[in-house]
Amino acid sequence: MKKGVSKSAVIIIGNALVVFICLVFLVFGLWKVLSDQVFDINMKQSMSGAPHEDILVIGIDTTSIKEVGPYPWDRKVYAQLISRLEAAGAKAIGFDIELYTESNFPESDKLLADELTKHKNIIFPSHADLEGDFDRSSKVKEGELIMARKTDQPIPMIQKSVNKAHINAAFDTDGVIRTNWMQINTPDGIFPTLGLALAQVAGVDVSKYLNLPVLQNRPKSEMLIKWEGKEFDFETIPFAKVLKGEIPPQVFKDRIILVGYTAPGSDEGITPIERHMHLVYAHANILNQVLNQKVIVPVSGAITLAMSALMILLFGFLTWRLKPITSIVLVFGVSLGLLALQYITFTYNDQYLDTIGAVLSGLISYIGNIAMKTYFETKQKNYITKQFGRYISPDLVKEIAKSDSEIQLGGIKRELSLLFLDVSGFTPLSEKLKPEEVVDFLNMMFNLITEVTLQNRGTIDKFIGDAAMILYNAPLDVPDHAYYAVKTGFEIQEGMEQIRRDVEAKYGVTLSIRIGINTGDVVVGNIGSYLRVDYTAIGDNVNTAARIESNARPNKVWVSESTYDLTKDYFEYEFAGEKLMKGKSAPLKLFEVVRITGAPVEGKKQDKVS
Structure with missing residues (x-):
C-alpha cells in the first residue's frame, strides 16, 4: 500500500472518529454542564440591575x-x-x-x-x-x-x-x-x-x-x-x-x-x-x-449542529494547512469569536445561541488532527533521521534532532578537517566486470568508507564516481575533528587491504586508494541556487585537501602541516616532503600517517602506545 494512501486512510478514519465523538456529546447533551456555565456568565454580564x-x-x-x-x-x-x-x-x-x-x-x-x-x-x-x-x-x-x-x-x-x-x-x-x-x-x-x-x-x-x-x-x-x-x-x-x-x-x-x-x-x-x-x-x-415583554429564544438545534460541523471542518483544515503556532492562534481566536457572538446575540437580541458544542467539537477536531499530524511528522522525522544517518554520524543526527536551536545554514566560516579519497585502478577493473558486478563492488567499497566515516563522526559530503569528499566539524561541532579525520583515513586504508588482495588475486587488477587531509577555515553551508542547493564546503583549504590527495602515494594517507600540528600527539608520521601546489606561492609540507599512537580524551591526551 502506498504511503500516501495509508496516510489518507488514517486521516479519514481519525476524523470519522472525531465526528462520532462530537455527535455523541451533542446528541446526549454531554456539553450541558459547560453550556450552562457559559449561559450563567452571559446572564450575569448582561443583567441590567434595574428591574421594572x-x-x-x-x-x-x-x-x-x-x-x-x-x-x-x-x-x-x-x-x-x-x-x-x-x-x-x-x-x-x-x-x-x-x-x-x-x-x-x-x-x-x-x-x-x-x-x-x-x-x-x-x-x-x-x-x-x-x-x-x-x-x-x-x-x-x-x-x-x-x-x-x-x-x-x-x-x-x-x-x-x-x-x-x-x-x-x-x-x-x-x-x-x-x-x-x-x-x-x-x-x-x-x-x-x-x-x-x-x-x-x-x-x-x-x-x-x-x-x-x-x-x-x-x-x-x-x-x-x-x-x-x-x-x-x-x-x-x-x-x-x-x-x-x-x-x-x-x-x-x-x-x-x-x-x-x-x-x-x-x-x-x-x-x-x-x-x-x-x-x-x-x-x-x-x-x-x-x-418588559422579554422572551429568550433559543436558536434552532439544527444551527448548533451545523456550526459544530463547520468547526470540525475548519479546525481540522487549519491543523493541516498552517504552522502549529499560527493554527493555535486562529483556533483560539475563532473560539473566542464564537463565545463573543453568543454573548452579543444573548445581550442585544434575546437569543440564546449555544456555541459551546461548536467550540468544543472544533477543539476535539483540532486535538485529533494535531495528534495525527504529530504522528506523521514524527514518522517522517524518524525516516529522515534514518536516511540522513547514512551520511553523517548517528550521534550527530540525534544531536540535530533534539537540538532546540537551528543549525546555521546558508554559508558560515568555520574550521573544518577535510578528507579526499580516490580509487586508482577502478577503470580497468570495471572493464572486466559485468555492470551489476561493478555496482556491487562500488557498494561494498563505499559501505566500508561510510561505516568508518560515521564511526568517526564524519559527514559524507559527496561520492563522485570512485572518489569521495568527507567533512569533519560540520554541520555540528566535533571536538578534535582533525584527529577523527586522520583516524578515518588510516582505518579506511587498513580496511581496503583485504579487498585489494582479493581483487588482484581474482581479476589481476591492482587497486589503490589515495587519501589527502587538510585542516583550515572554509565556508560551509547551503551553497548553490534556488533551484539546486548542496550542503558542502568551499574555499582554498578545500582545494588544498583535494590536491594533497592527488599527490599522495597509493594506499597512503597524507596530511597537511596544519593537520599534522593538531594530531602529531596521536599519530606517528613520516615527512613526505614538500610539494608546490597549483595556486600556491610556496610549497606545502606534507606528512604520511604511519600508525596511531594515542587519542584525545575529554580535552586531555592519552599516553602514547608503543
Whole structure:
C-alpha cells in the first residue's frame, strides 16, 4: 500500500472518529454542564440591575419576625396588610406564602377570607405535585404542558376568593433555576406561575407567554428566565413597617406587590446570578420579564449542529494547512469569536445561541488532527533521521534532532578537517566486470568508507564516481575533528587491504586508494541556487585537501602541516616532503600517517602506545 494512501486512510478514519465523538456529546447533551456555565456568565454580564419600577417586594425579614412575632403569624396580619395595600391603590398583590392548612385560629382564617372577598387582584399560590419536584432527567413530551398529579391549594375559604397560580421551581440537573414553567396542567385546571399570574391580574398583555417557543427536550410553556436583578436590586420594604403604617401610601399606588420570605435561610434557591436567592425574587424576575415583554429564544438545534460541523471542518483544515503556532492562534481566536457572538446575540437580541458544542467539537477536531499530524511528522522525522544517518554520524543526527536551536545554514566560516579519497585502478577493473558486478563492488567499497566515516563522526559530503569528499566539524561541532579525520583515513586504508588482495588475486587488477587531509577555515553551508542547493564546503583549504590527495602515494594517507600540528600527539608520521601546489606561492609540507599512537580524551591526551 502506498504511503500516501495509508496516510489518507488514517486521516479519514481519525476524523470519522472525531465526528462520532462530537455527535455523541451533542446528541446526549454531554456539553450541558459547560453550556450552562457559559449561559450563567452571559446572564450575569448582561443583567441590567434595574428591574421594572412597578415591582415592589414586601419582605418577611428578621426584623419583621421580631416585631410581629414568631413565625408562622396569625393570619389576621395578612388581612391587615391587604387592607392597607388596597387602600393605597396597589394594582396586584401576590403572596409567595403557603396557606394549605387551616390555622389554630379559625376566626383569623375567616377574617382573611372575608378581606379577600372584597378584592379581585389577590393571589395566594398553590403547589403542583410533579412526582418528586419533577426529575429533569426524566423524559417529557415536547409540545405538551407538564402534567401534575395533584395540587396543594389554599384552604377552601381562601381558595374561592383568590386567583390561581403555582410557585413550583424548575431546578436544572445542577440544582440551578434557569427556567420556569409558565403554565402547569393539573387535575384542577391550568395554573400559571406566580409572576405571570400577577402580570395578568394587573392587566398586562401576557398572550406571548401562553404560546412560548418550545425548548428542546422540554415541555410546552417552559421559559428561560431573563434575570435582571439580584435580591435588593428590587425595591424591598420590611413587612413590619408596612403593617405599622410607616410607609407613605403613595409608595404602593399602581404597584405590583410580591410578599415573601427574605429572612436568612428561608425559601432560598440557586440561580445564575446568586448562589442564595430568596425565591420571592425569582418570581419578581419572572414578573419583570413579563412586564418588559422579554422572551429568550433559543436558536434552532439544527444551527448548533451545523456550526459544530463547520468547526470540525475548519479546525481540522487549519491543523493541516498552517504552522502549529499560527493554527493555535486562529483556533483560539475563532473560539473566542464564537463565545463573543453568543454573548452579543444573548445581550442585544434575546437569543440564546449555544456555541459551546461548536467550540468544543472544533477543539476535539483540532486535538485529533494535531495528534495525527504529530504522528506523521514524527514518522517522517524518524525516516529522515534514518536516511540522513547514512551520511553523517548517528550521534550527530540525534544531536540535530533534539537540538532546540537551528543549525546555521546558508554559508558560515568555520574550521573544518577535510578528507579526499580516490580509487586508482577502478577503470580497468570495471572493464572486466559485468555492470551489476561493478555496482556491487562500488557498494561494498563505499559501505566500508561510510561505516568508518560515521564511526568517526564524519559527514559524507559527496561520492563522485570512485572518489569521495568527507567533512569533519560540520554541520555540528566535533571536538578534535582533525584527529577523527586522520583516524578515518588510516582505518579506511587498513580496511581496503583485504579487498585489494582479493581483487588482484581474482581479476589481476591492482587497486589503490589515495587519501589527502587538510585542516583550515572554509565556508560551509547551503551553497548553490534556488533551484539546486548542496550542503558542502568551499574555499582554498578545500582545494588544498583535494590536491594533497592527488599527490599522495597509493594506499597512503597524507596530511597537511596544519593537520599534522593538531594530531602529531596521536599519530606517528613520516615527512613526505614538500610539494608546490597549483595556486600556491610556496610549497606545502606534507606528512604520511604511519600508525596511531594515542587519542584525545575529554580535552586531555592519552599516553602514547608503543
